[in-house]
Amino acid sequence: MDVPLWVWGLTILGIVGLLVFDFFFHVRKAHVPTLREAAVWSSVYVGLALAFGVGVLIFGGTAMGAEYFAGYVTEKALSVDNLFVFLVIFTSFRVPREDQQKALLFGITFSLLARTGLIFLGSAAINAFSWVFYAFGLILLITAGNMLKPRGGEDESADNIMVRAARKVVHTTDRYDGDKLFTVQNGKRAMTPMLLVMVAITGTDLLFALDSIPAIFGLTQNVYLVFTAIAFSLLGLRQLYFLIDGLLDRLIYLAYGLAAVLAFIGVKLILHALHENNLPFVNDGQPVDVVEISTGLSLTVILGVLVVTVVASLVSRKGKAQTAIANARRHATAYLDSEYTADPAERERIYGRLLDERDQIIRLGPKYRLMARSEQDLMDLVDRARASHDAAVGRGEATADSWPPPPAPTS
Structure with a gap:
């Protein structure tokens, strides 16, 4: 189904309008979003994506609607996985909590621009060379295998080649100046770490696009559906980050689920390539009679795998x-970092979360209390955070109980 130019125009205008609205009404004034604010606006953006999908169903038919929803669910799941790396970048660069929204919105905007270009390149390649489906399928299978490997360290993810190049080209300060990208230091114009953060997000997002674009083309070759599914999966990602950043480490099986989804789509692409085959060294250049996976089955498998892995x-x-252990380390580090936030209420919230995580570990039982106590760097961080908090509230001394307390001896 060909989409009229006026529909394209209205769609692009609406997406740009949402990004502009996000900037002027949420990001322009630096602040830490409340949980309620993040939840409300995440729901709004998901609601818009679902409403758009219903419109596709009504005006484009069941097949187009199923393709859109399959693409949207897959891209949304991949975008959640991207948040893990964004969290690493923010931690590595010690980005003030109030200013993280601006960096996220920049990353989302650049991501949309970059992926739009890749969408049209991918579409042109598919139309010109049918063997591209083989390449896309192999890319997804390789990516699925790589997702099963342990994640790299923070430095590896945050200090990518684009960041190193930026440091060499432009003088960089060690301190933030609000959310400014440039500042004046010793009478000279210098780049702030905030710009480096945006460069880091840009560099990692280019890598994410290498599996995102083949994945969506494995579900639909309709360029309009590819574009809108990716756009709606990215819109609201900023709010989603602040909504689930404390749960990111909880999704321990998400990588397995995403690996299964990407492998499934990779197989689907290769089967489609065989069905459309014209490579002379494969079946003498003739199409291969193989089973093709329907969009309905794809949507069912994708939803099923993601639901199982998230619930598990x-x-x-x-x-x-x-x-609890990862968040306790992050919150203790943030509490001790004087530049992390200038908001006293936010600092108290961080300390409250730290105590909540202690209580969570205690409730889980002796085995997991020992797991926490075996990480000496965590214990040191928590002790320093408690001493700092006690001094701040005027008690002047740390409480005597250990964090978390050792398991009770068994008789």
Whole structure:
């Protein structure tokens, strides 16, 4: 189905309008979004994406609607996985909490621009060379295998080649100046770490696009549906970050689920390539009679795999313990970092979360209390955070109980 130019125009205008609205009404004034604010606006953007999908169903038919929803769900799941790396970048660069929204919105905007260009390149390649489906399928299978490997360290993810190049070209300060990208230091114009953060997000997003674009083309070759599914999956990602940043480490099986989804789409692409084959060294250049996977089945498999992996992650006691330990380390570090936030209420919220995570570990039982206590760097961070908090509230001394307390001896 060909989409009229006026529909393209209205769609692009609407997406740009949402990004502009986001900037002027949410990001322009630096602040830390409340949980309620993040939840409300995340719901709004998901609602807009679903309403758009219903419109596709009504005006484009069941097949187009199924393709859009399959693409949207897949891209949304991949975008959630991207948040893990954004969290690493923010931690590595010690980005003030109030200013993280601007960096995220920049990353989303650049991502949309970059992926739009890649969408049209991919579409042109598919129309010109049918063997591209083989290439896309292999890319997804390789990506699926790589997702099963342990994640790299923070430095590896944050200090990518674009960041190193930026540091060499432009003089960079060590301190932030609000959310400004440039400042004046010793009478000279210099780049702030905020611009480096945006460069880091840009560099990592280019890598994410290498599996995102083949994945969506494995579900639909309609360029309009590809574009809108990607756009709606990115809109609201900023709010989603602040809504689930404390749960990211909890999704311990998400990488397995995404690997399964990408492998499934990779197989689907290769089967489609065989069905449309014209490579002379494959079946003498003739199409191969193979089963093709329908869009309805694809949507069912994708939803099923993601639901199972997310639910399994949320109920896993190991996942709960890992989340509490990782968040405790992050919150203790943030509390001790004088530049992390200038908002006293935000600092108190961070300390409250730290105490909540202690209580979570205690409730999980002796095994996981020992897991937390075995990480000496975590214990040191927590002790320093408690001493700092006690001094701040005027008590002047840390409480005597250990964090978390050792398991009770068994008789």
